[in-house]
Amino acid sequence: MRPYRPKDNLQAKAYYNDRFWVAPRIPEEPVEDPVFAADLASLQEHYPIQRAYIQRGQLVIHIDAKENKEVLRYLKEELGYDVLSELSAIDYLAQDGEFEIFYQLLSLEKAKRIRVKCRIKEHEAIESVESIFRSADWSEREMYDMFGIKVNNHPNLKRILMPDDWVGHPLRKTYPLHGDEAAQWYEVDKIFGKEYRDIIGPEQRDAAFVDPNDTCNFARIKHEVPRCADPNSEPIRIEKFNDDAPFVETFDLKKAKIVNRDR
Amino acid sequence: MAQHQVNYAASGGLPVALTTVDKLVNWGRTNSLWVLTYGLACCAIEMMASGASRYDFDRFGVIFRASPRQADVMIVAGTLTKKHAEFIRRLYDQMAEPKWVISMGSCANTGGMFNTYATVQGVDRVIPVDIYLPGCAPRPETLQYAVMLLQKQIRKRSIFQKPKPKRLV
Numbered sequence: 001m002r003p004y005r006p007k008d009n010l011q012a013k014a015y016y017n018d019r020f021w022v023a024p025r026i027p028e029e030p031v032e033d034p035v036f037a038a039d040l041a042s043l044q045e046h047y048p049i050q051r052a053y054i055q056r057g058q059l060v061i062h063i064d065a066k067e068n069k070e071v072l073r074y075l076k077e078e079l080g081y082d083v084l085s086e087l088s089a090i091d092y093l094a095q096d097g098e099f100e101i102f103y104q105l106l107s108l109e110k111a112k113r114i115r116v117k118c119r120i121k122e123h124e125a126i127e128s129v130e131s132i133f134r135s136a137d138w139s140e141r142e143m144y145d146m147f148g149i150k151v152n153n154h155p156n157l158k159r160i161l162m163p164d165d166w167v168g169h170p171l172r173k174t175y176p177l178h179g180d181e182a183a184q185w186y187e188v189d190k191i192f193g194k195e196y197r198d199i200i201g202p203e204q205r206d207a208a209f210v211d212p213n214d215t216c217n218f219a220r221i222k223h224e225v226p227r228c229a230d231p232n233s234e235p236i237r238i239e240k241f242n243d244d245a246p247f248v249e250t251f252d253l254k255k256a257k258i259v260n261r262d263r
Numbered sequence: 264m265a266q267h268q269v270n271y272a273a274s275g276g277l278p279v280a281l282t283t284v285d286k287l288v289n290w291g292r293t294n295s296l297w298v299l300t301y302g303l304a305c306c307a308i309e310m311m312a313s314g315a316s317r318y319d320f321d322r323f324g325v326i327f328r329a330s331p332r333q334a335d336v337m338i339v340a341g342t343l344t345k346k347h348a349e350f351i352r353r354l355y356d357q358m359a360e361p362k363w364v365i366s367m368g369s370c371a372n373t374g375g376m377f378n379t380y381a382t383v384q385g386v387d388r389v390i391p392v393d394i395y396l397p398g399c400a401p402r403p404e405t406l407q408y409a410v411m412l413l414q415k416q417i418r419k420r421s422i423f424q425k426p427k428p429k430r431l432v
């Protein structure tokens with residue numbers, strides 16, 4: 001949970017700065033569960049397992065990336081983990097120069113979940129597991145689309161979410177959130193052509209932006225001048241309404257009470 | 264057989280109505296705004312609600328069409344992704360003149376909360392917009408008010424005037 005911070009004056013602050021919160025890591029526990037211990041022992045006879053531990057009741061094993069297909073086949077055919085529910089990658093390029101690829105498996109019979117992890121370097125490819133689990137087809141395409149990880153022997157390796165002519169791989173940590181130049185002008189370039197960039201102009205990304213000197217488009221709260229007037233001119237003060245609205249009483253600021261809402 | 268004697272001149276009931284061509288054409292245009300359903304995200308649910316019996320869009324002559332060639336208005340209801348931008352432009356081009364666009368909800372107006380690489384930051388980067396409808400999501404009443412504003416806007420214009428050039432043709 002994030003620590004609670006009072007949010008009373010959030011309206012006055014245009015920018016929210018509590019963004020880069022790092023979640024604590026889930027603790028790793030030794031493999032004591034008898035079902036997992038038996039599965040792990042059986043796996044270790046055939047393939048070298050680099051690390052194995054339990055996280056939140058799930059067995060996590062780290063293997064060599066070259067053996068991913070054999071390990072998954074063994075898990076499916078011998079140990080009964082017959083559903084591949086998720087497969088993707090995590091970008092650790094800045095830390096270790098590697099991608100971590102994970103396979104999330106489920107055994108309906110044992111009601112157990114197991115996560116297989118392996119690491120590859122940036123320009124290495126991984127072997128497709130599509131021939132073992134059909135669900136890996138689209139997941140591997142998504143992994144290729146989002147991270148640019150090549151998958152060997154995949155039947156149809158092309159982008160799945162982004163358009164085919166997209167530049168870059170958006171889920172990499174180095175990809176800017178607002179897109180690189182090709183992404184920011186993508187629709188303009190594609191529909192109208194590059195010469196239209198000047199007419200349409202760059203994207204307005206900052207929704208909280210208020211230009212205090214532009215009085216035609218923005219009102220400055222507590223210092224409201226007439227529209228398009230000089231920003232430093234005298235603000236408008238409405239003293240009386242009663243002239244044009246005889247039944248409306250003028251609001252007396254001195255009598256006003258500002259309620260302090262404590263939450 | 265009863266004999267009816269109608270004094271047209273006296274009761275103001277002359278079976279002739281005098282009007283201008285403008286008023287006649289605009290009357291026809293404003294009261295049968297057929298819209299192209301363009302549900303892209305959650306705003307589409309509100310758009311569907313406006314069309315259904317409770318809010319009853321038919322009262323305004325608004326009928327949803329699934330083909331751009333039969334539509335006068337495009338209600339862009341939802342988040343426009345960059346992958347989809349090219350198709351919205353193509354469908355807009357396929358609509359017959361005169362045509363109008365209502366941009367419904369924050370996402371269609373400015374990209375809304377999706378301040379990311381994959382969202383078009385406002386449909387007016389791709390097609391010209393006549394009415395911007397704020398809200399996330401705008402209630403069906405708001406959409407109906409937008410249609411009424413559009414009708415007002417259409418009524419104000421003479422059909423002989425050249426339409427004002429829009430930002431993107």
Ligand code: SF4
Pocket residue numbers: 304305306307340341342367368369370371375398399400401
């Ligand atoms: S404006 Fe809000 S309700 Fe409408 S599509 Fe965007 S997120 Fe959904």
